[in-house]
Amino acid sequence: MIGERRLMGRRVATVIGRRRHLQVLTGLMDTTGNIGSLLLLRGDTGAGKTSLVGTARRVWTRQGARVLTVDTDQPSQPLTLDLVIESLRDQLDHVTDPEFAERVAVAAQMRDRLRHSTEPQLLALVHTISVALSRLVAIQRTVLVIDDADRVSSITRPAFALLLQNARAAGCAVVVTTGFRRAGCSFLHQLVDTADDVLDVEPLDGEDAHQLLARALPVDNAAIDPGLEGALRAALGGLYGNPGTVLTTVRSLAEQGRLRVIDEHLCLVRPEETIRLDEDHELTARVRAAGPDAESLAATAATVPGLRVDDLPVISEVIGADLDSAGHALDRLVGDGVLRLDAAGRLAFPVPALAATLRSRGGPEAARDRHRSFAEVLRRRSRRGVAVDRARLADHVAAAGPVLPWPDAADLLVTEADSRRNSQPLSAMTWYAAALERLTATDPRWWHVFRWVTRLQFGLGRYQELSATTRAAVPMLRALAGPDTGRGDRVAAPGPADDLFDISIRWLFAAMQQQRAHEVDEVLGLLEEVWGDTSWGPRIAKSCALMLRGRLHAAVAVERRALRTSGELAGDHGTGELVVTGLEAMALTTALAGDRRSYEWAWSRLREDRAADGQDVPTRDQLRDAALLVDYATAFGLVLGDRYAPPVDGPLPGYQLLIAHYHSGDWDRALSLARSLEAAADGEDTPPLHLVRVFAAEMCSERGEFDRAWAWLERIPATTVCGHYLAWVRCGLLHRTGDVVAADVIGWQNYHRHRQAGYLALAPLLTRLTDQASRQGDEDGARRGLAELERLDDEVGSPGTRQSVLLMRGLVEGDVAALDEGLRMARARGDQPSVARALLIKAGVAPDQRQWLREFHQVCERLHGDGGRGHLIELMRGMGLSPVRVRTRRPDFSDLELRIIDLVSDGRTNRQIAVTVGVSEKTVESRLTRLFSRTGCRSRTELAAARIEGRLSGGSDPRTDHPSTPRLGEAVPT
Numbered sequence: 001m002i003g004e005r006r007l008m009g010r011r012v013a014t015v016i017g018r019r020r021h022l023q024v025l026t027g028l029m030d031t032t033g034n035i036g037s038l039l040l041l042r043g044d045t046g047a048g049k050t051s052l053v054g055t056a057r058r059v060w061t062r063q064g065a066r067v068l069t070v071d072t073d074q075p076s077q078p079l080t081l082d083l084v085i086e087s088l089r090d091q092l093d094h095v096t097d098p099e100f101a102e103r104v105a106v107a108a109q110m111r112d113r114l115r116h117s118t119e120p121q122l123l124a125l126v127h128t129i130s131v132a133l134s135r136l137v138a139i140q141r142t143v144l145v146i147d148d149a150d151r152v153s154s155i156t157r158p159a160f161a162l163l164l165q166n167a168r169a170a171g172c173a174v175v176v177t178t179g180f181r182r183a184g185c186s187f188l189h190q191l192v193d194t195a196d197d198v199l200d201v202e203p204l205d206g207e208d209a210h211q212l213l214a215r216a217l218p219v220d221n222a223a224i225d226p227g228l229e230g231a232l233r234a235a236l237g238g239l240y241g242n243p244g245t246v247l248t249t250v251r252s253l254a255e256q257g258r259l260r261v262i263d264e265h266l267c268l269v270r271p272e273e274t275i276r277l278d279e280d281h282e283l284t285a286r287v288r289a290a291g292p293d294a295e296s297l298a299a300t301a302a303t304v305p306g307l308r309v310d311d312l313p314v315i316s317e318v319i320g321a322d323l324d325s326a327g328h329a330l331d332r333l334v335g336d337g338v339l340r341l342d343a344a345g346r347l348a349f350p351v352p353a354l355a356a357t358l359r360s361r362g363g364p365e366a367a368r369d370r371h372r373s374f375a376e377v378l379r380r381r382s383r384r385g386v387a388v389d390r391a392r393l394a395d396h397v398a399a400a401g402p403v404l405p406w407p408d409a410a411d412l413l414v415t416e417a418d419s420r421r422n423s424q425p426l427s428a429m430t431w432y433a434a435a436l437e438r439l440t441a442t443d444p445r446w447w448h449v450f451r452w453v454t455r456l457q458f459g460l461g462r463y464q465e466l467s468a469t470t471r472a473a474v475p476m477l478r479a480l481a482g483p484d485t486g487r488g489d490r491v492a493a494p495g496p497a498d499d500l501f502d503i504s505i506r507w508l509f510a511a512m513q514q515q516r517a518h519e520v521d522e523v524l525g526l527l528e529e530v531w532g533d534t535s536w537g538p539r540i541a542k543s544c545a546l547m548l549r550g551r552l553h554a555a556v557a558v559e560r561r562a563l564r565t566s567g568e569l570a571g572d573h574g575t576g577e578l579v580v581t582g583l584e585a586m587a588l589t590t591a592l593a594g595d596r597r598s599y600e601w602a603w604s605r606l607r608e609d610r611a612a613d614g615q616d617v618p619t620r621d622q623l624r625d626a627a628l629l630v631d632y633a634t635a636f637g638l639v640l641g642d643r644y645a646p647p648v649d650g651p652l653p654g655y656q657l658l659i660a661h662y663h664s665g666d667w668d669r670a671l672s673l674a675r676s677l678e679a680a681a682d683g684e685d686t687p688p689l690h691l692v693r694v695f696a697a698e699m700c701s702e703r704g705e706f707d708r709a710w711a712w713l714e715r716i717p718a719t720t721v722c723g724h725y726l727a728w729v730r731c732g733l734l735h736r737t738g739d740v741v742a743a744d745v746i747g748w749q750n751y752h753r754h755r756q757a758g759y760l761a762l763a764p765l766l767t768r769l770t771d772q773a774s775r776q777g778d779e780d781g782a783r784r785g786l787a788e789l790e791r792l793d794d795e796v797g798s799p800g801t802r803q804s805v806l807l808m809r810g811l812v813e814g815d816v817a818a819l820d821e822g823l824r825m826a827r828a829r830g831d832q833p834s835v836a837r838a839l840l841i842k843a844g845v846a847p848d849q850r851q852w853l854r855e856f857h858q859v860c861e862r863l864h865g866d867g868g869r870g871h872l873i874e875l876m877r878g879m880g881l882s883p884v885r886v887r888t889r890r891p892d893f894s895d896l897e898l899r900i901i902d903l904v905s906d907g908r909t910n911r912q913i914a915v916t917v918g919v920s921e922k923t924v925e926s927r928l929t930r931l932f933s934r935t936g937c938r939s940r941t942e943l944a945a946a947r948i949e950g951r952l953s954g955g956s957d958p959r960t961d962h963p964s965t966p967r968l969g970e971a972v973p974t
Contacts, residue, residue: 017208025056028173036168043201045282046244103132122159130166137171203241225265227676235275235353267679274356294329302355371399398434429456461645463510517548550721552593552758591627596797628761651688665832724754728765905944
């Protein structure tokens, strides 16, 4: 199962994008008379040759031809000739010609005598078969199809080549299918020279490849998420357009449970896992056929990236082959397209999914064994006096893990990490982490290694790894603290005391990056146990715990007490390389939850502190806006500057990018990212993921796709700390679906509840309540919302709240100057949703609607993508604006086809269209196919665009003006 939908296992129509090939094949019967021809159809396994020939066979049959098919991929003596005879014998039931029957019988008798054949005898048999074919052609036009001719045995090839020429001379249309390459096979070159025409079946590309993937999906009525398509493209390389490969790979992903329907799109689950080819794929078969040395070499190259041709002596030792054998194996793999050499001589896989398949054989243990072999070979070479790259040796030792029982392995790893932690921090981090696994807490090197690995993990944004490393070391960290003083705290041991404090704060910071409240509690417990609860470190941890649980007022109060009671604003512990100072923590907290005076006090103090040290000061408005959006990644970056490494994992970077796409108006990418984050979460539930769902629901709601919007909201738990944003979207959804009273009541209830709890990011909700009241003609409600919005702006003082006030003044009071300033701010901030709303308001108050409607439509085209056409019209009517009509000739489409085009433009799926217009889904599919053919459109997107722009003309009735979506150059005001 995928989600809650049934796997369909549909057959892929692999003739997609093969129209030219099909025309050539079916054209073989267009000539008059029995004029023979020989066509060579070349393509890799899975390229669709069989489907092409199968489709052509049906056409040939309708044209009155007889089709004989010979599949060479099966055992036979004497191979292909024997199969041709059997194919002829099958015709005896349909051909009542004595001469033909006699020739077939003679051929069968010769075949039975030729089990141990010689070449002259085979040539005699070819002559007899050729005479039988000639008689069959005289009776009825005949096509002879030879599948997989490159599999013909070397013994039979001369006779087989002669048979093909004789068949052509007899008047047969001969179609021979082969692969592109076979190492050392000159037979293919002979076929190319003999053929009248060579037709290459290359992988599909562009829209054809997309259509292929859509038909390969194992779920009906689900669109393709761009993330899934991108992952398949990256994994399959040039095979992405190979129908057979795409079909088997998608089926394999479904069987592995890695496909899931999210937001009516099929998405890839666990995207960090590699996509593999099936073991019976043609490429894996080539690896096996190349021999054991080549198979071992390929598996080694897949496991150890970055190997070069120059490494072949080492590789040969690792795989246990002599250098010549390893060289021949490499040549064979390159010749068969398994490997390629880049300009620098590195070994690379043209199809990364093949590397993933080879890497997975034997599991992690096999990979560790290969690294162990490399490490041992390099060590032996070093002892023989051969120069060895110690960094590469350290890489293999680290990857080998405990399977490599060298007593000096930890020494090597620590020495290399110490020497390269400034120049190669990522490698040093990996080596330190591997050394830490080999050291006990009593080893004098343990503290040094632990301190540096956590520092590097922090500096590289590896916060999940930092959390895991620190949590595992908590017992050792507690042991480093001194005995209890009797006053409820402990005195840290003098040696690592400062570092221990810094490590604890780094752990706290990592827990905040991942939004894990329970982990913040663990850090708080460690800090209080070691230093008590009076210093600023434990208080910052307590503030973070309160913040993650939505107790914002309490979090700010704790920060204030910490700054008042701490002797130093930079903290009373640490090495001086603190993760975050008390002032920085206060600025971050008050930016999220403090009123204007608290925030500006903290920000001004931070500015003074930074100025004294000659440091950059974060932009006040940017910090406030980022914090109100709960965009911690941007807020941390603004405050900490170069000390902050954006997280490379966890939910924060994805949410940060989604917010950027949302405001820039790239909603298609934003929704695709939301689905990818949902799929990658794999059951984990965090506040950033809740916010991702909120904004995904908002975009679907704005597009008029209400069921999808509700589905996103249903994934958010009722206890989420982002309830103020949840209320914003729910309020809009209720209003748009007609439940106006509930939208108003629930919206105001949520506003007051979150206002009392200390939430300040309430401008979107208030703006929505004000806007909805205005559209309902509720002047009192609109003025109430505006007044509350102005009070919120006085307290918050952010650019976002100020912009909302200005826009709503323009809407409620008709204040054109305020509206223009709000529009200017929205444009300057890159806030495209607000720009669209401001333009629509402007069109309602400006003397000339055309300019503003034109720009409004341009912005909305990006926001709404392929869908939402009807919703845009509803928005305009809600503002008292007339949907524009496009004057076109009436298309020569039926009413049903026009209705289908409109629903496609609204972004409906085939199933939704079928339900709406009352026909079967198959009827919708066939009508769309005809519409694509008649209009020249290649996709639903192009069809919708043509409809919206009034380009679907060509009918014979110019009298009718057909309503359409606004074509803004011809706007008609009310």
